[in-house]
Amino acid sequence: MSLNYSLRWVFLLVAVGLFRRTKSQIFTIGSCPNPSxxxxxxxxxxLGKWYYNRNYFSIFKTGLDCTTVEYTMNEDEITIKIEGFLINNKKKKTTFGKARVVTSGKLTVTFIPNALTQGxxxxxxxxxxxxxxxxxxNCFPHGVMYSSTAWILTRERNPSSATIDLALAAFEKNDIDQTKLKLVNQQDCE
Structure with a gap:
């Protein structure tokens, strides 16, 4: 077996491992930042219902419009319900998860296991x-690089530009890339 062939297999296995570990596609060289x-x-x-306004590309939300997330308290953990409509056939897609507050402003989230998530x-x-x-x-270290995902959630389906400006200021304050945020379609959702 040639060295070139072996390197291809190593690259493929590393790529599959990264893909399974993270749902985001925003990879950056370096260590995870420590934002406030x-x-x-x-x-x-x-708690309650939020609308996805903008987010980084996410494999879980590919092809989804009208995405919402609802947080409800269930004893000592938060139940998460993410819903959206598939663009091609308008069928509803729902994902469930659970969250626990680790410290103020920091939660740990676990989604129902599937092939794309681990832990x-x-x-x-x-x-x-x-x-x-x-x-x-959120951020996941991967050796010499990290992957991150970001969201702007709003209480209104179509928030004011002043609301979005306030949200974008948090990215600026923490020196987190806001250029990779993509607008989530919230039109024709009813």
């Missing part, structure tokens, strides 16, 4: 006013 999070996070105020994910709330927007980010 909401220091006095109030879980009860965060708990970090879920950091960088900023929120609880009534109009929330900025969420």
């Amino acid at each position: 999070v909401v220091s006095d996070f109030e879980v009860d105020q965060y 708990a994910e970090n879920y950091w709330i960088l900023d929120t006013d609880y009534t109009s927007y929330a900025v969420v980010w």
Whole structure:
């Protein structure tokens, strides 16, 4: 077996391992940053329905429109329900998960196991006013690089530009790339 052939297999196995570990496609050289999070996070105020306004590319949400997430308290953990409609046939797709607060503004989230996830994910709330927007980010180290995912969640399906500006300011404050955020379609959802 040639060295070139062996390297291809090693590359393929590493790529599959990275793909299984993370649902994001934003990879960066270096270590995970340590952004500031909401220091006095109030879980009860965060609960309820949120609309995805913008996010990094995510394999789980490919082909989804009208994506929402709803957080409800269930004893000592938060239940997560993510819903959206598949673009090609308008069928509803639902994903469930659970979250626990680790420290203020930092949660650990576990989704129902599937081929694309392994274990708990970090879920950091960088900023929120609880009534109009929330900025969420996570990061996974992969040796000399890391992958990250980011979301802007809003309480309204079509928020004001002032609300989005407040959310984007959290990215700027933490020096997190906002250019990779893609607008989530929230039109014709009813």
